[in-house]
Amino acid sequence: MSGQPVPGWVPAARRQAQQPPAAPRLPFVVAGHAVGSVAEGVLDEIALTPGYSLPWLLSKKEHHGAAAWHLDAPAGDVTAALAALAQALRQAGRCGAWRDEQLAVCNAAGERIGTVERGAVRPLGLATQAVHLVGSAPDGRVWVQQRAFDKPTHPGKWDTLMGGMVSAADTLDTALERETWEEAGLRTSALHSVAHGGHVDFARPSSDGEGVGYMVERIDWFHATVPEGLVPENQDGEVERFELLPTAEVHARLARGEFTPEAALVLAGFYGW
Structure with missing residues (x-):
């Protein structure tokens, strides 16, 4: 934990992490559960345009006294209904980068009601979960990665040792293990003092779907010591390079x-800001 005063950029970054939508959004309700939000006009394109025929009813009607978009699918068909809607968003150019990766869709109680393609989560304002790992050397320096320049988000920016999404097939622990291997070529079992450090919440506009997305995400972050002699090596092509930096350079x-x-914001938490 840092004994230094909180740097001026930290409060501004926290404000940026919590922003209202850039344009009006309507609640998005699936099988009776409010799970997200959609920018006005986006689903009108799909519901009213020939060629975007969905096997489940997509309609605008009231939910708790206010207008909302409803995808009316039986409880057992939620994943299939969301898959059809994701494809329609993709065809309409209103989807984020298509990943062929399923993320969990949960109701307000945190119960999973289905899964959906990752590229559709921001346009539909669905909550997601991610995991980060801050990796320190025994001498206190910190491993960081530069994101590949062809990444769809923040290309070339610096990142923690590992940052990745928790998929529908993951627990928090399995996501930590998988992403640490894919991004850094390290097994968590080979690291020392792996521990949960905290979490960071984001709710802010997203550029996905030609600017109609909204990001709602919880990031759980962990910290660990990377033993002397272990050097991160990317496995999935999503990292340009790694650097081992002294604290002053990270700051x-x-x-x-x-x-x-x-x-x-993960590093702000790590440094006790």
């Missing part, structure tokens, strides 16, 4: 805005 790059917004 300087944070102050210059060279890290992703997510990594910046």
Whole structure:
């Protein structure tokens, strides 16, 4: 934990992490559960345009006294209904980068009601979960990665040792293990003192779907010591390079805005700010 005063960029970064939608959004209700939100006009394109025929009814009607978009699918068909809607969003150019990766869709109680393609979560304002790992050397320096320049979000920005999404097939622990291997070529069992450090919450506009997305995400972050002699090596092509930086250099790059917004706030938590 840092004994230094909180740097000026930290409060601003926290404000940026919590922003209202850039344009009006309507609640998105699936099988009777309010699970997200949609920018006005986006689902009108799909519901009213020939060619976007969905096997389940997509309609605008009241939910708790206010207008909302409803995808009326039986409880057992939620995943299939969301898959059809995701494809329609993709055809309409209103989807984020298509990943062929399923993420959990949960109701207000945190219960999973289905899964959906990752590229559709921001346009539909669905809550997601991610995991980050801050990796320190025994001498206190910190491992960081530069994101690949062809990444769909924040290309070339600096990041923690590992940051990735928790997929529908994951628990928090399995996501930590899988992503640490894929991004850094390290097994968590080979690291020392792996521990949960805290979490960071984001709710802010997203550029996905030509600017109609909204990001709602909880990031659980962990910290660990990378033993002497272990060097991160990317396995999935999503990292440009790794660097082992002294604390002062990490602080300087944070102050210059060279890290992703997510990594910046994770590192703020790590440094006790």
